[in-house]
Amino acid sequence: MSSELICETCGLTVPSETAVCPRDGTVVLSSFQPTPPEPKVIVEHPGTEATAITDPLIGLKLGEYELRARIGVGGMGLVYEGIQPLIGKRVAVKVLRPELAHSSEQVARLLAEARAVNAIRHRGIIDIFGFGQLPDGRQYIVMEYLDGQPLDAILAEKGRLPVPEALSLLDEVLAALGAAHGAGVVHRDLKPSNIFLVRQPDGSRYVKLLDFGLAKRGEGPTGRTAQTRTDMVVGTPEYMAPEQARGQSVGPMTDLYAMGVVTFEIVTGRLPFIGSSPVDLLMKHVEARPPRPSEFVPDLPPAVDAFILQMLTKDPETRPNSADPLRQHLSKLRRTLRATRTNPTAPAPVEPAPSKP
Known part of the structure; x- marks a missing residue:
């Protein structure tokens, strides 16, 4: 067996005596075995006793x-x-x-x-x-410090969430986004791993938005701001709005597109676009028509289809211009769906997209 180790973050091969990957700073390294608990890793070589590599920051x-x-x-x-x-x-x-x-x-x-x-x-x-x-x-x-789970871990366990639970979660996200947009902040990297469900002592949960490392400050609640560098696209391709993929100015509507992708994923258990490469994926966000969520969940109400698809329109000017008006529309949709569940014989609601304020 080789005496070299593999960095589990970037895959770089490093000497066995190296405790920290020189490329990305990963401290826990393993040979060809599962990663043991933090903060130490057990590294074994034939004919030698196991040794522990300790993260130098632990205890600092x-x-x-x-x-x-x-x-x-x-x-x-x-x-x-x-x-x-x-x-x-x-x-x-x-x-x-x-x-x-x-x-x-x-x-x-x-x-x-x-x-x-x-x-x-x-x-x-x-x-x-x-x-x-x-x-x-x-x-x-x-x-x-947050105790709970990120949304991507929950989706990995459950596949998808029931519509009432998904829309309740979305309502909390939009409340937080509304505060961000009101302060002129655009997140630019909304995705399930940045949506955290905090567990409270009584067992209930509430939402926190994480990682504002790519956030941009604009001129106000609906203001748009140029990206820092037009020759470099920042964000996560699976959730990136067309204008963001093109390197154009971003605004609250950019976050709403990302939330459209996230909501699609929560409700259907899959992404609206799947590409063979990051560039292919970005081109689909720019050019391809998004499928209806009901193509993957046949019993999904048409009003839920319409609500999600309005967030996924290519032109940012045709999306709601901030989280608050979208949250108002969501509140109306949730009331309608509750009424339909109370009266199952009523026809499924089909709501038109809200007009922009």
Whole structure:
């Protein structure tokens, strides 16, 4: 068996004595075996005893918080659980990857994320209340610690959600988005992994929007803003609006398109577009007609089809111009569907798309 290890984040082959991947900062490495629990990994070689590689940040004191475990890996950072030892307060700490420590663009994004969520200040938006720098020069932010599951994990377990549950979840997302849009903030990377269902002590759950690292500040609730670089597309291809894929200006309507894709996925268990490559996927968002959700869930009411498809129109000017009017339409749709369930003999509702304010 080879004495080299494979980075589980980027796939880079690294020497066995290396504890941190030089490309992306991943600390936990394994040979050809499942990843053991954080914060250590057991690496075995023929004829030798197992050795433990420890994350060098575990146990580090950052201000009043001590890092206890690494709990997540993202495109720009590593996320740790931290604790205030005296009072037991738990926090989440996002630390820039080592190779991004000297990237002014990534540092600016981390700071912009902190500023964006503090401009919004809504229960449905992750709270960030600290910003600092590690001894090695990397920046970090301190966030509230959330107990629960991201939506992508829930969909992986259940496939899809019943329509009433899906629309209830969407209502909470739109409430948080309405606050963001009201503060002039466009998220630009809405997807199931950035929608977190927080578990409360009584067993109930509520929604938090995460990761405002790609957020843009506009001129107001319906204002549009140019993307930072027109030669570089940022976002997640599966959920990217046509104008975002083209590198054009973005606005609240851009987030609503992404939520159209997310809602389609929640209700049907699949994405509206599937591509052979990221570029192919972006071209479908730009050019292809989205299928009706009822093509995959035959008993879906036509009004739900119409509601989702209005968010997926190619021209941003034909979508609702912010989350608030869309949430009003959603409230009406939910009332209509409840009335239909109460009176099953009533014809299925078919609601026209709302006119733009």
